[in-house]
Amino acid sequence: MKSRPHPGALERLADEDLMTLVDGKDPDAFEVFYDRHGGAAYSLAHRIVGDPGMAEDVSQEAFLSIWRSKARFDPARGSVRAWALGIVRNRAIDALRSASRPAPKLDRDDETALESQPAGERTDAEAIRRETAGRLRQALGGLPREQSQVIELAYFGGFSHAEIAEMLGKPLGTIKGRMRLGLDKIRATLAEGIPGEDAPEAYL
Amino acid sequence: MSHDPGRPEGHEAYREDLAAYALGALDDREAAELEAHLAECEACRIELRWLEPAVDLLPRSVEQLEPPADLRKRLMATVRAEARDASPTGTEAGVRRRRAWGTMIWRPATAVAATGLLVAGGVAGYLVHQPSDSSSVVAARGVSSAPGSPAGTLERSDGSAILTMSNLPTLPADDAYEVWVERDGALEPSSLFVPRRDRTAEAAVPDGLDNADAVLVTREPRGGSRQPTSPPLLRADLD
Numbered sequence: 411m412k413s414r415p416h417p418g419a420l421e422r423l424a425d426e427d428l429m430t431l432v433d434g435k436d437p438d439a440f441e442v443f444y445d446r447h448g449g450a451a452y453s454l455a456h457r458i459v460g461d462p463g464m465a466e467d468v469s470q471e472a473f474l475s476i477w478r479s480k481a482r483f484d485p486a487r488g489s490v491r492a493w494a495l496g497i498v499r500n501r502a503i504d505a506l507r508s509a510s511r512p513a514p515k516l517d518r519d520d521e522t523a524l525e526s527q528p529a530g531e532r533t534d535a536e537a538i539r540r541e542t543a544g545r546l547r548q549a550l551g552g553l554p555r556e557q558s559q560v561i562e563l564a565y566f567g568g569f570s571h572a573e574i575a576e577m578l579g580k581p582l583g584t585i586k587g588r589m590r591l592g593l594d595k596i597r598a599t600l601a602e603g604i605p606g607e608d609a610p611e612a613y614l
Numbered sequence: 615m616s617h618d619p620g621r622p623e624g625h626e627a628y629r630e631d632l633a634a635y636a637l638g639a640l641d642d643r644e645a646a647e648l649e650a651h652l653a654e655c656e657a658c659r660i661e662l663r664w665l666e667p668a669v670d671l672l673p674r675s676v677e678q679l680e681p682p683a684d685l686r687k688r689l690m691a692t693v694r695a696e697a698r699d700a701s702p703t704g705t706e707a708g709v710r711r712r713r714a715w716g717t718m719i720w721r722p723a724t725a726v727a728a729t730g731l732l733v734a735g736g737v738a739g740y741l742v743h744q745p746s747d748s749s750s751v752v753a754a755r756g757v758s759s760a761p762g763s764p765a766g767t768l769e770r771s772d773g774s775a776i777l778t779m780s781n782l783p784t785l786p787a788d789d790a791y792e793v794w795v796e797r798d799g800a801l802e803p804s805s806l807f808v809p810r811r812d813r814t815a816e817a818a819v820p821d822g823l824d825n826a827d828a829v830l831v832t833r834e835p836r837g838g839s840r841q842p843t844s845p846p847l848l849r850a851d852l853d
Binding site: 419422423424426427428430431433434435436437439440441444445448449450451452453454456457462466469470473474477478484485486488489491492495496498499500503536539540542543546547549550561564565566568569570571572574583585586587589590592593594596597600 | 630631632633634636637638639640641664665666667668669670671672673674675676677678679680681682684685686688689690692693694696697700774776790804805806807808815816817818820836837838
């Protein structure tokens with residue numbers, strides 16, 4: 411095995427630098443990348459497809475596409491994490507579409523995580539990930555239901571705005587307006603800062 | 615095509631689609647039309663950039679689960695096998711030569727750029743050699759060695775290296791620092807990085823540094839440049 415400059419050097423690299431090594435086909439760097447984002451990726455896939463086995467397949471495909479450089483990270487377009495989770499989201503929606511799609515449940519608040527194990531808290535990173543998720547859910551929970559509903563159907567359900575309009579029996583313009591109001595409200599919460607998060611300089 | 619006379623409300627109509635676009639809720643045709651508009655409309659680009667962090671937050675709000683241990687095992691087995699296959703000689707250098715940057719050869723253009731850079735380097739940046747010991751740490755220095763000036767070290771191991779830097783000038787949001795590897799007077803782009811708030815940074819230099827003459831750092835637009843557009847802040851000679 412090759413040696414590293416010192417132990418833990420990879421772990422201390424910023425995501426962007428880690429991605430440069432991953433692009434260079436460094437399996438050790440990829441392992442650190444997976445350990446950093448695999449949990450969030452699997453959790454997202456599970457939230458979308460609602461099935462542990464399918465979530466595992468989706469996560470594996472997404473990470474392999476990153477490893478094989480089918481998807482390239484562009485630092486101008488935001489953080490590595492947002493980019494990677496965007497890839498997972500799109501894969502999960504594709505998987506949902508190619509499976510026979512169940513009728514959408516409009517109220518999904520209580521149907522997450524029935525079978526999979528909740529994330530452990532063996533490490534600080536895991537504890538922070540869970541705590542941040544909880545706080546974010548709280549912030550999202552503060553949205554009027556009609557706004558969070560259209561956002562969830564679009565992002566987690568993979569429905570187009572036209573499909574959502576039809577599903578809810580509302581004009582398209584109303585749906586667009588609700589999406590916009592909801593995102594604006596989340597954005598305002600973000601600008602105030604999420605406790606436990608780095609001040610989001612890049613957001614301001 | 616910034617204004618379609620047949621659709622006088624064009625900009626406003628696109629603007630109303632931005633949230634749906636950010637949420638991935640436009641169909642392919644609508645998304646393509648909006649992207650064409652975005653390419654021409656800075657106001658819409660700015661609004662989209664404002665909305666995107668709200669969407670980025672959604673995936674992180676979901677209940678956090680423990681991924682199955684099998685997933686990691688299978689994934690890493692595939693990845694390690696593919697890394698070995700990509701390198702028939704089994705050497706790290708063989709792997710590294712295949713990396714994406716390695717396919718982008720800008721020798722003719724960069725030869726010119728490098729000439730300019732070396733001249734600029736004489737004014738704006740010079741190098742301080744530290745005697746290399748067995749751990750192979752080289753100092754990277756800039757214009758001045760006065761306290762508070764950019765400084766750093768380049769730590770090599772095998773083919774790759776890590777650049778550790780401090781006192782880097784804070785960057786506007788649209789800029790990043792870019793690392794370059796100088797070889798035979800030509801510069802190959804390496805990694806991009808942004809310093810932390812305390813103005814320190816670590817950057818990977820994943821390329822093989824065999825036969826490299828120096829590692830340089832310049833300030834570039836956020837997406838990176840194919841050749842340097844500013845004089846080097848830091849330079850570490852490898853001889």
